[in-house]
């Protein structure tokens with residue numbers, strides 16, 4: 411059950427990258443942050459403007475949209491400057507951006523198109539570096555501010571169809587650790603939330619998503635974490651209640667990451683192979 415709204419982000423201002431449509435993790439995050447009285451700019455790739463989906467969220471959360479491609483440092487710098495023009499300085503940034511070009515185009519890991527691979531790493535991981543770099547250059551982040559990026563356990567373990575995205579998430583989490591040390595000196599924290607498989611546009615774009623979703627659902631003691639609970643966890647990570655947490659990969663997966671085998675899955679296997 412979602413939080414009723416305790417206003418734990420009252421007075422906090424930031425940027426949320428990556429809301430595409432109502433299924434997006436960032437869409438749920440924006441609604442939850444707004445519910446908790448946080449205020450923000452929304453940003454997404456210029457190509458999303460044509461889909462005209464984001465206006466609804468902007469209206470609902472009283473937010474402006476600033477379009478920027480996540481692989482374009484200048485455009486990201488502009489997002490930061492628009493946000494500081496509006497809010498003065500910032501208390502949070504949410505990075506919820508991912509794109510696997512080889513995955514989308516069905517190129518297997520053994521035969522990656524390297525231009526696409528480069529773009530995948532750029533959009534899905536280096537973009538976090540670009541955003542944090544732009545925020546630091548503009549001296550935009552307040553002491554005590556929090557940066558959260560969305561990740562997946564494919565960073566640590568091989569899920570065959572996750573392919574190049576596993577590499578992108580490993581890089582993303584490494585950037586979080588490398589920057590975490592440096593940001594800590596300024597009183598800024600940065601973490602990834604490693605989320606369960608969730609039915610979003612990016613999620614279902616991974617081949618075999620339904621099988622993966624069912625598998626983790628059967629293994630995780632609490633079942634898969636949905637987008638709404640991910641949004642609540644993100645709110646907690648943006649709030650002062652988690653002010654001493656930084657550089658972490660925080661598994662938000664119903665316990666999946668700590669499991670080996672569950673009774674349910676064992677029974678399923680036994681009946682499948684008997």
Ligand SMILES: NC(=O)c1ccc[n+]([C@@H]2O[C@H](COP(=O)([O-])OP(=O)(O)OC[C@H]3O[C@@H](n4cnc5c(N)ncnc54)[C@H](O)[C@@H]3O)[C@@H](O)[C@H]2O)c1
Nearest residue numbers: 428430434435455480507508560561607608610611612613
């Ligand atoms: N859905 C899942 O199963 C799952 C699980 C764990 C982590 N994640 C991560 O959560 C994040 C959000 O994904 P989602 O599942 O909500 O899907 P989504 O498709 O709703 O969100 C992905 C976002 O990335 C944006 N994006 C792609 N290319 C871009 C570019 N060049 N510039 C700017 N933005 C760009 C898209 O427009 C979209 O808004 C991603 O990092 C994803 O890898 C998803």
